[in-house]
Each structure stands twice: as C-alpha cells, then as structure tokens.
Amino acid sequence: MFSEMKNAGEKPDSITFIGILSGCAHMGFVEDGFSYLKSMIDDYSIEPQIEHYGCIVDLDFIVKMPKEADAVMWATLLASCRVYKNVEFAELALEKLVEFDPKNPTNYVMLSNVYGDIGRWKDLARLKVATRDTGFRKLPGCSLIEVNDVVSEFYSLDERHPDKEQIYESLKGLTMLSRLYGNIPEGDTDID
Structure with missing residues (x-):
C-alpha cells in the first residue's frame, strides 16, 4: 500500500x-x-x-x-x-x-x-x-470511533451496545472482503 x-x-x-x-x-x-x-x-x-x-x-x-x-x-x-x-x-x-x-x-x-x-x-x-x-482492576479492552460527530465506545466482548447487530454484520462483511483478497485465512477469526 x-x-x-x-x-x-x-x-x-x-x-x-x-x-x-x-x-x-x-x-x-x-x-x-x-x-x-x-x-x-x-x-x-x-x-x-x-x-x-x-x-x-x-x-x-x-x-x-x-x-x-x-x-x-x-x-x-x-x-x-x-x-x-x-x-x-x-x-x-x-x-x-x-x-x-x-x-x-x-x-x-x-x-x-x-x-x-x-x-x-x-x-x-x-x-x-x-x-x-495494587487495588486496581484491569479494564476490558475499549475502542472509540467517531461517526458524524458522535463518539461510540466499544468494549471487548460487550454485548450491550445498542447497535451491536449492525456492527457485527459490518464486521462480517469486512471479514469476507479480507478473505476474498487473501488478508485473513479461513477460520482465523471469531466474528463468524
């Protein structure tokens, strides 16, 4: 690239x-x-x-x-x-x-x-x-993304996000495209 x-x-x-x-x-x-x-x-x-x-x-x-x-x-x-x-x-x-x-x-x-x-x-x-x-606990992995001036927060394995169905469908689509172009081997993700 x-x-x-x-x-x-x-x-x-x-x-x-x-x-x-x-x-x-x-x-x-x-x-x-x-x-x-x-x-x-x-x-x-x-x-x-x-x-x-x-x-x-x-x-x-x-x-x-x-x-x-x-x-x-x-x-x-x-x-x-x-x-x-x-x-x-x-x-x-x-x-x-x-x-x-x-x-x-x-x-x-x-x-x-x-x-x-x-x-x-x-x-x-x-x-x-x-x-x-230490008295502190490790927080789960978190990602942030901004779309149309709205920031959304995603936690690792969090099923509570209100748009989770759309998010997982988008991830499946991206995974399929990556496989099509050879970037992700079959079975190498748990998004399926």
Whole structure:
C-alpha cells in the first residue's frame, strides 16, 4: 500500500509512518522497520516522535535512541517480550513501568503472561498477588470511533451496545472482503 501511495504521488506524513512501522513490528520485519524509519527522516524530512520509536522498540534501541523512553515504549517492549519469551527484558521493562505508574495492573498482567508462557508458575502466582495488591482492576479492552460527530465506545466482548447487530454484520462483511483478497485465512477469526 505504501508503494502504491508513493506511485500515486501522495506524500506520507507522520501518521502514515506510524502505520507502516506498526505493520513492520507486527509482522516481525525489523530490518524493514529500520529502513522505513531512515526513509522517514532522509527522504521525507519527518522527525520521528516517541510513537515512531515505540513501533520498532527493543532494549538496545531504547537505550540508544535520542529521546527518553516513556511508558508506552516500555510497555511495547514488555509486550514484545511475550512473543520472544524474554523474561530478563520483561522484568526490566516492568521495573521501568512501575516508575511511571506503580498501580497500573496491566503492566503486571503482561509480565505474568510472559511467566505463564514459559511455565514459571511460582513467579506468575507471586505477580498475581502483587497485581491484586495494587487495588486496581484491569479494564476490558475499549475502542472509540467517531461517526458524524458522535463518539461510540466499544468494549471487548460487550454485548450491550445498542447497535451491536449492525456492527457485527459490518464486521462480517469486512471479514469476507479480507478473505476474498487473501488478508485473513479461513477460520482465523471469531466474528463468524
């Protein structure tokens, strides 16, 4: 899509590069991500913001980048530690996150997921107790969308939305289109 955009003469902006870098991160295209970051600077004179760095974060990169890492960067690193089962970096990321927001249970949950994935059950149990001791509960996933100046809020697995039938029908249609064009394998979604 980015190549098509360039071929059409459209100039990417800062938001475009967040999408590109996020896509590279999710697909594991690390070298491509760094290449796009370099292109962003060299070819389009767009100064990377913390959000851009957050898309291609790893510990070495966090330490060497020209901007100080924020909570989003450390949370991104912590989330990627689950994929790569890197407990050492995950624990370090949690330490940094606790400095930003010591009572955020989401950070503890992310590390407990890393522990669970590698079978460190005692550490997982210890972290569950620490999460409970924060006194806060993790909220369900929430998305917001604005249509015609009206903001709608959607929670993960929430069946109470008044337009849920239309929403799920639209999602089914989008899923069918994605399958038609090869973006979603058959059976790879629970929208059906």
